Amino acid sequence: MPTSSIHYEGKKKVLIISFHILFWVVYLAFFSTELMIYQPERGLLNTIGRLLVSVWVDILAAYFTVYFLIPRFIFRKKYFWFLICFILSAIAIVFLQRAVLLYISYPTFLPDLQYKREFFDFYPLYSFMNIYTGTAFFASIYLTRFWFINQQQKKDLEQQNKESEMALLRSQISPHFLFNTLNNIDSLIFLNQKWASDAVIKLSEILRYMLYEANIDRVPLETEVSYLKSYVELQHLRIEQEGFVHFDVKGKIGNHKIAPMLLIPFVENAFKHGKKNVQSPGIMIKIMASAEEISFDITNYVNTTQEINKDETRGIGLKNVERRLKLIYPGKHKLVIETGNELFVVQLKISIT
Secondary structure, three states: OOHHHHHHHHHHHHHHHHHHHHHHHHHHHHHHHHHHHHOHHHOHHHHHHHHHHHHHHHHHHHHHHHHHHHHHHHOOOOHHHHHHHHHHHHHHHHHHHHHHHHHHHHHHHOHHHOOOOOOOOOOHHHHHHHHHHHHHHHHHHHHHHHHHHHHHHHHHHHHHHHHHHHHHHHHHHHHHHHHHHHHHHHHHHHHOHHHHHHHHHHHHHHHHHHHHHOOOOOEEHHHHHHHHHHHHHHHHOOOOOOOOEEEEEEEOHHHOEEOOOOOHHHHHHHHHHOOOOOOOOOEEEEEEEOOOEEEEEEEEEOOOOOOOOOOOOOOOOHHHHHHHHHHHOOOOEEEEEEEEOOEEEEEEEEEOO
């Protein structure tokens, strides 16, 4: 175990022990004050002595209830058995305290009462309330702490699951994109070797971004835009039509950050499912950054008689990015995907305020 972990655990134990000591010191102080109010003639030392003799019974009741009964029965939802065991243990504790008082505390601190009391000459309910008042306070602190720890563990687990899912979703994009691009390059090899060579260079630039820059939570928006432009240029190598893609960027994109590789699936989808034999521009991309939000719009022509927006690799693509948006920007994004008049339109707005 690292030294820092040992130091942390040691410090944690000291704090826990200090809390327990403080609790029982306060407990003794409270009941000492109460007894001094009603029996001031006995004196402070006599009062504290009596409590020190009997307080270990209260401690036994508290620790047995909190660290044995509650974890074993309450946490396991065995409420009936908790009730039975609690009643039996409470009866035993009450009579134990009676024995301590009658045979130790009274002869030592109240000798004038020693021969005036019989063992069963007391009120069990009063003794129960007296003992388990401290237990109730102790248990409430324990359960409150347990609840807070449990809630924090749930939050940590949810965060870990969220991070794991986002990492999985993002990791799926890389091979998915790579497979599509390699297929494109394979086609270019037979059409034009120079184009294929340029495509490999562009691909290397994109992979460098994916491997070394996109492995963090946020990247500068201008970096993401540069990556999109490289991807568009790579796709342009296999499209002879000039100006097929209209790429418009407005606003101060250098002032904002965005989740990496969030927009590329929309662009991939446009190239993969969009019509190529249309008048330019066949694909229109618009990115605008304001002080309040990042806006991304992309439009492409589609054949409405064919099924679109369905990835061949079982949901990786648009479904993937929709899930990432819900995880990364919950309540801070609006995604609209529409099809009509042979146009496939994506409108994404991400609030950055």
